[in-house]
Amino acid sequence: MITALALMTFGEILTIYSEVYASKLESQPMETPLMFLKPILLISIAGTSLIFAYWLGYKATGNIWVVTVASLTLLLILEPIVIYAMLKELPERGALIGFFLGATGLIATITL
Template sequence: MSKELLGISAIALMIIGEACIIYGELAAARLAVAVSRDWRDVLLLAGFACFSGLCLLLAYALGYRATGNIWLVAVVSVLVLLICEPLLIWMLFHEVPGRGALVGFVLGALGLAATVWL
């Protein structure tokens, strides 16, 4: 398999894995405030977490194999988190960040940008 195809596969798996685990975490938070709690919901989220973990393990392995640089793979992972998590929070909870959370988010994005470009 070519390095380009490995890299694309790694990014796709990373997006799927990160999105699934973030969704699972947010669904668990929403489930915590639900009136009725069913163990089937918890088991479904646990299965979802296992699937996302496998996706992330494969993504890191393929990404490292494609690039030979684990730091680049880690930065891509954080970048995917930085993009996916706010979108999923807004889609599930329909909330926008407060002032403090927004400042923290912007500083985190600037730190990531500094890591990539410096």
């Protein structure tokens, strides 16, 4: 299970990084399509990591919902950290409210 969580953490961080990196690219894809090579390669590695994390997590727990909640929880924790580390941007009011409502829904899923 520890290996699954480590792979999941690595995969989620790399996925978020790839998405944010691609969102900040300056040119149009048709002008310089190779600029998307780095985020495509990184997200491919991330996807492979996440697939193995889900596989190992399911083998360890026997319950896909435990693995899914672990993934969502990691995403909820890691996404704001990675975005702030990369862009130094804080969420505005609407996004912050949405974040807290999402966190509340996740907590309800785990506890109820």
